Amino acid sequence: MVAAKLLVRFVMLVALAAPGLVLAAPDAPKSKDHPLLTRYPNSHIAEYEKNYNAVELAVGQQGGEPKRKPVEGDATVIRYFHNDAQKQPSPLQLIRNYQNAIKAIGGEVVYERLPREGDGGETTLKVATGGKEVWVRVEPEIFSAPAQSYRLWIVEVAAMQQVVSANKLLDELNKNGFIALYINFDTGKWDLKSDGQAAVREIVAALKSAPALGIAIEGHTDNVGQAAANKSLSEKRAQSVMAAIVAGGIDAKRLSAAGFGQERPVADNRSEEGRAKNRRVELVRK
Numbered sequence: 001m002v003a004a005k006l007l008v009r010f011v012m013l014v015a016l017a018a019p020g021l022v023l024a025a026p027d028a029p030k031s032k033d034h035p036l037l038t039r040y041p042n043s044h045i046a047e048y049e050k051n052y053n054a055v056e057l058a059v060g061q062q063g064g065e066p067k068r069k070p071v072e073g074d075a076t077v078i079r080y081f082h083n084d085a086q087k088q089p090s091p092l093q094l095i096r097n098y099q100n101a102i103k104a105i106g107g108e109v110v111y112e113r114l115p116r117e118g119d120g121g122e123t124t125l126k127v128a129t130g131g132k133e134v135w136v137r138v139e140p141e142i143f144s145a146p147a148q149s150y151r152l153w154i155v156e157v158a159a160m161q162q163v164v165s166a167n168k169l170l171d172e173l174n175k176n177g178f179i180a181l182y183i184n185f186d187t188g189k190w191d192l193k194s195d196g197q198a199a200v201r202e203i204v205a206a207l208k209s210a211p212a213l214g215i216a217i218e219g220h221t222d223n224v225g226q227a228a229a230n231k232s233l234s235e236k237r238a239q240s241v242m243a244a245i246v247a248g249g250i251d252a253k254r255l256s257a258a259g260f261g262q263e264r265p266v267a268d269n270r271s272e273e274g275r276a277k278n279r280r281v282e283l284v285r286k
Contacts, residue, residue: 099125214255216284
């Protein structure tokens with residue numbers, strides 16, 4: 001009891017001697033920042049939850065209200081409190097901070113609602129990284145206490161998977177003259193990832209078993225971003241696939257590569273499911 005009183009007295013003396021000193025609260029037990037996004041400086045984790053869940057995310061406007069859709073995956077929910085009311089960011093600063101962080105790694109802003117009186121606003125972000133599609137929701141909170149807080153939802157969705165075999169490739173090319181491959185690339189990138197390399201191995205095997213077969217490799221994107229940039233990106237992705245096929249032992253004369261960007265959608269770009277189908281590489285029989 002005496003020791004406790006001495007401790008309280010010591011803390012009070014420190015506060016009186018240094019009124020500008022702010023003692024940071026500890027993070028909640030077993031909590032941690034998400035590897036993709038760290039906390040705003042001088043804040044602590046008050047609440048933390050991680051599980052497989054569906055999170056409602058704003059993706060547009062409908063009737064003056066946010067239009068939301070559930071995104072299912074590995075969800076991390078973190079509530080941060082600012083330690084210093086005098087130095088805490090405004091809700092708009094928080095929103096812009098996370099938007100800039102996502103855009104810096106090739107992601108995009110899907111939705112934003114700017115702060116207004118009594119409402120801290122909200123933003124939804126998306127980025128493809130590490131073979132996954134990652135959705136982020138940032139929501140600053142406003143209430144009467146001096147130090148404010150904000151919530152961060154991060155949902156990791158496994159990218160579209162497709163089982164590709166040499167026999168299936170040949171069957172589709174012989175029957176339909178083309179096949180659409182859903183090769184996952186990081187946002188704004190064209191380097192082949194492990195699933196793309198596996199698909200290329202099957203393409204090489206198919207071409208080796210059919211020596212007279214030639215294919216055109218065509219890259220396609222959704223309509224997110226600038227049309228010119230999307231076309232350039234699709235060309236680089238098609239060329240990346242072609243280079244890997246040639247490296248596997250196929251004569252480049254049997255191949256060609258071209259990019260069409262967002263010009264030839266096969267699904268509705270107004271939905272995420274449609275955009276996922278439009279992000280593809282097609283093999284077309286020559």
